[in-house]
Amino acid sequence: MSLLWIQGGRVIDPAAKRDAKGDVFVADGKFVRSLTPAQKKRARRLDARGLAVCPGLVDIHVHFREPGQTHKETIATGAQAAAAGGFTTVVCMPNTAPPADNAGTVELINNAAKAAVVRVYPTGCITAGMKGQQLAPHGSLKKAGVVALTDDGLCVQSNELMRRAVEYARMFDLTVLDHCQDDSLTHGAVMNEGAMSTRLGLRGWPHAAEDIIVARNIILSAYSGAHIHMQHISSAMSVELLRRAKKDGVNVTGEATPHHIALTDAALHDYDTNLKMNPPLRTEADRRAIIAGLRDGTLDCIGTDHAPHAADEKDREFDFAPNGIIGLETALPVCLEVLVRKNRFKLPQVIDLMTRRAAELLKLPAGTLAAGAPGDVCLFDPDETWTYDATKGFSKSRNSPWHGQKLTGRVKATVVGGKVVFENGRIA
Ligand SMILES: [Zn+2]
Ligand SMILES: [Zn+2]
Numbered sequence: 001m002s003l004l005w006i007q008g009g010r011v012i013d014p015a016a017k018r019d020a021k022g023d024v025f026v027a028d029g030k031f032v033r034s035l036t037p038a039q040k041k042r043a044r045r046l047d048a049r050g051l052a053v054c055p056g057l058v059d060i061h062v063h064f065r066e067p068g069q070t071h072k073e074t075i076a077t078g079a080q081a082a083a084a085g086g087f088t089t090v091v092c093m094p095n096t097a098p099p100a101d102n103a104g105t106v107e108l109i110n111n112a113a114k115a116a117v118v119r120v121y122p123t124g125c126i127t128a129g130m131k132g133q134q135l136a137p138h139g140s141l142k143k144a145g146v147v148a149l150t151d152d153g154l155c156v157q158s159n160e161l162m163r164r165a166v167e168y169a170r171m172f173d174l175t176v177l178d179h180c181q182d183d184s185l186t187h188g189a190v191m192n193e194g195a196m197s198t199r200l201g202l203r204g205w206p207h208a209a210e211d212i213i214v215a216r217n218i219i220l221s222a223y224s225g226a227h228i229h230m231q232h233i234s235s236a237m238s239v240e241l242l243r244r245a246k247k248d249g250v251n252v253t254g255e256a257t258p259h260h261i262a263l264t265d266a267a268l269h270d271y272d273t274n275l276k277m278n279p280p281l282r283t284e285a286d287r288r289a290i291i292a293g294l295r296d297g298t299l300d301c302i303g304t305d306h307a308p309h310a311a312d313e314k315d316r317e318f319d320f321a322p323n324g325i326i327g328l329e330t331a332l333p334v335c336l337e338v339l340v341r342k343n344r345f346k347l348p349q350v351i352d353l354m355t356r357r358a359a360e361l362l363k364l365p366a367g368t369l370a371a372g373a374p375g376d377v378c379l380f381d382p383d384e385t386w387t388y389d390a391t392k393g394f395s396k397s398r399n400s401p402w403h404g405q406k407l408t409g410r411v412k413a414t415v416v417g418g419k420v421v422f423e424n425g426r427i428a
Pocket of ligand 1: 179
């Protein structure tokens with residue numbers, strides 16, 4: 001029997017309202033309340049003095065590029081980046097090549113996931129080929145093991161098709177995750193539409209394009225009862241729409257990315273393509289509204305939208321560079337900086353957004369240190385300052401705006417099912 005004894009850390013388990021110095025024990029892959037004296041003698045020990053010990057982080061929004069673009073990331077390297085960032089459970093998006101719109105591709109992903117160092121769950125497409133024209137086979141996707149449906153990267157434009165999608169998804173007990181973007185408002189757009197896009201002479205993506213789809217999804221959810229989750233909310237108005245909908249009891253949820261709470265379009269002054277993403281960075285007022293949404297529960301979780309791209313693709317004119325940045329290895333320190341140090345969130349609230357609440361949205365077996373739950377743990381030093389070097393990270397790609405910057409808060413060890421998979425900067 002494999003035994004693990006994590007000693008003397010600040011144990012934070014928001015699901016149990018636990019925040020106290022103590023020990024955590026794992027036996028045979030699951031948390032247990034204690035070990036017998038004989039077991040303690042045999043157990044592997046991790047010294048957690050001075051560290052925070054929390055459930056392994058959960059990210060319901062990553063892109064691992066397998067199959068099809070494995071020069072950017074594979075499930076194996078993406079999972080290593082996750083482990084290095086303290087994540088033990090991740091949900092990968094289906095916009096691979098080919099897209100995961102059929103059981104065969106999902107099986108391929110699930111097979112690669114078996115060998116990964118963290119738990120990787122697949123999603124399936126809402127529509128065939130993510131073309132937004134006809135539904136993908138939701139029933140066989142569910143049988144193949146997807147945990148949600150999404151056309152992330154794209155947004156189903158037809159309201160009629162989206163209505164049928166959420167009604168089918170509900171029959172199969174699957175949540176629809178939506179990338180909210182009205183395409184008719186964003187043709188050729190590469191950044192937020194506003195004073196900054198005018199100054200830089202770049203085509204703007206107005207927040208109205210997100211707000212319209214968020215409103216559409218709220219209406220469809222209210223009408224059908226189906227759960228719709230809004231991915232990477234970037235606009236103040238979208239936060240307010242969600243707040244009102246939740247007050248009315250509509251079954252909608254939302255997520256925020258670390259980059260949308262840390263950065264604004266003001267950072268684009270030198271056309272750095274590592275600040276180009278979709279939805280784009282917006283204004284300070286939007287950034288503040290997203291933080292307020294996380295504070296009052298309007299937004300339910302943090303999702304990184306980890307989106308690896310090769311250097312030669314990002315190293316182009318701003319207009320032509322692909323959207324997206326990597327985020328798994330920097331998410332925790334960025335959230336600690338923005339939410340805890342700058343906005344006075346309590347540490348357990350931030351951990352809650354990155355563990356229990358993310359897991360609950362998709363009913364994943366993760367996000368708590370409770371006895372009987374899978375023994376997944378993140379150990380981090382909330383106060384250690386270090387310099388993030390994306391070229392030395394575990395992701396295959398390096399497209400991070402935090403490359404070369406000092407970050408505070410560092411993951412020291414990551415445990416999956418009682419097994420130490422990352423420790424002191426190395427994958428075990
Ligand atoms: Zn997206
Ligand atoms: Zn995405």
